[in-house]
Amino acid sequence: MEPIIIIKDLKKYFQHLLVLDGISTNVMPGEVVVIIGRSGSGKSTLLRCLNWLEEPQSGHVLVDGMELPIGQKRTAEVKNRIIEIRTHMGMVFQDFNLFPHRTIIDNVIEGPVIVKKEDRKTAIARGEELLSWVGMIEKRDNYPDQLSGGQKQRVAIARSLAMEPKIMLFDEPTSALDPELIGEVLSVMKKLAEEGMTMLVVTHEMGFAREVADRIIFLGDGGIIEDGPPQKIMESPEHEDTRVFLDHIL
């Protein structure tokens, strides 16, 4: 099987600060990869580079066979390619970023109707299905302000899934939540993993990582310090830094 994401020597600076110093790794279809690391280790930046929310300076990234236009001129073709890549990847943010001026169902169908020009009725039907799937169908006609954080994040997941992405990126999806609301989001994510979705998850939830992840990547100093199955990383990390970090958060 071909990897669905190929990352080669990816570099990203902010001003003079080197955040990603030549990251290389592959992700297979259906794989669930949890990315951990100290704050500032570049784990969010890595996800955001894949989605072109940040522009890396050098390297090669292939997403589902499409190359990120790193260092390329912004031609019409490149712009279209970025959109194409983004529609292949769903992104879930720490702060949910639901559209506050639209109802829950309108949030979910926004992408399909506006970007994919899907028929509104079809989009609503699938949107409702997705809302049921994340357990939010009762709030169909509410506005985001009327929801709890956990509920908002479940809607945000449904909104991303409505685009029928092949890959889902989760950028600290539970960090902004009250502890009692974390579970409902994680269980949705687990359900998604069980359905075979390719997932890249930046999180500190090690329980989730142990249970759901196929692989854990430990990022530090702009590079991959350790990369392996959860069992191995969590129980017998090779690197001293990994051990210190895990001791700290567990």
Add this chain to the structure above:
Amino acid sequence: MSATGDAQATAKDLEVTEIKLKHIEEAKKAKKRFVLWVSLVWVGIFAFLLIIFNQFNLDFRFMLKYLPFIMKGVGTTIYVSLLSIISACVLALFGALGRLSKNPIFYGIATFYISIIRGTPLIVQIFVIYLGLPQMGIVISAVPAGIIALGVNYGAYMTEIFRAGIQSIGRGQIEAAHSLGMTYAQMMKRVVLPQALRLIIPPTGNEFIAMLKDSALVNFLGVWELFFRAIKVGRQNFKNMETLIIAGLFYWMVTIIFQYFQSRLENRLSKGTRQVSGMTH
């Protein structure tokens, strides 16, 4: 609450409720007193003004006679102002997008536009547009020339309003739109502008109220709006003061009416239109 402690609790509750009611009652009274005093001050000042105006030896019969004729200008004034504010909004939107653009051409156009318009008097712009456009082969009559001039002028000032509105929308909203695959235009239209509008509408209402009065300047082009009608009738009868006072009163009344609508709109926007009723106090 358990059944056993009910009696005690109810008594205490009653006491609390009484105190609360008393407070509400007092607050209501205070508010009434305040409104009463404000009204008195208004009436007092108005009466004082009337006394002063009476010293002017105004010809009230003359004023009454020409009042209907001058009043007909109210419609034109509102119509010109409305069309102008609409053009201004369109220009302000593009001005703001240009100001926020990283493209040097768009940024340059927008900043030049704002600079030259804010740097020159409105009356100069009105004449330049009225006299200048024909030199380019575009002959427009007085009303559209006035509307263009007012729109171009207010558009430059309102660019800042639109820019602030657009910038108030958080990075997260823009990233969410992008991650769904939206283009810049889709993001602006679907995500940023509808939210920015809440911040843009109140000051735009303010601009409109200012525009109602600035529209008097197009009288020079021969547009029969409030001021034109007042000054013409005034001159012919050597009674500028009378007719200009009439025009002033009409401007004031129209302003009060639109201010009322504006404050209602502002209230609605600040409350948040989509709160379920009962959730707000």
Add this chain to the structure above:
Amino acid sequence: MKEKRFFIPLLMSAVLFLTWAVTAASAGVLEDIKSKGQLVVSSDANYAPQSFLNDKGQLDGFDIDVSKEVAKRLGVKVKFVTPDWDLIVAGKWAARWDLSIGSMTITGARAKVVDFSTPYYYTPAQFGVHKKNTTIKTLADFSGKTVGLGVGTTYETYLDPDQTLSIGGGEKIAYQVKNLKKIRTYQTDMEAVQDLALGDGLRIDGVLTSGFVIQEAIKKGVPIKPIGDPVFYEPLAAASDKDRDGSAALVKKVSEIFQAMHKDGTLTKFSMKWYGFDVTKKAK
């Protein structure tokens, strides 16, 4: 692609706006008038009884009657526009209107931007003072006084020591008023008259304006009185934008109509109606 959808409605409305706004100009102005069946006349509706708004709020007066008659004799309808006087006398009308019948004095300076017809009536230039004034009895008494007048009028040119007024056929006018303290200019003559009415010497001591304006003011109860004889008579004519194709032909045609109207008594009839005496003959 998406941007286009955003822009097209805007673009279309802009184009619509401009097409609504644009009035095309073509060959000769006289031919334009004939083909449209309409003569567009600019009128400065600030002065009764020559051009003003009547009780019904419609344009009325001597100029208006003359304009209607000219249109009638051209076999077309008449339409009035009311731009500011400054815009009329500056020329370059961009075909927004065809003809000025607005009691415009023929002057050398104006003749550089507009073509004049032959005069259709004459107006006396008249000094006036407040009714209560007792010190100014002759024109010589204006020495050391302040006089108000409308900006851009022939009266301003007349009193300005740096300018020489040449009117009509170019005859020079004797300067009878000397050592004025100050000239105060107003947006129109009417503001000058109203400022004088505030009180004798309060802002100004006298005005120089048309004798008709003073007459009308007295009729409407303004405390003002004329001083001395008219200092000069101005021939008033119709005017056409020099930049407009066929301008000379238009004023020639209008001149013919005026001459006919002088001859058959139409102008005198209008004059009696509005002024109560004949203003259409050149006074001596």
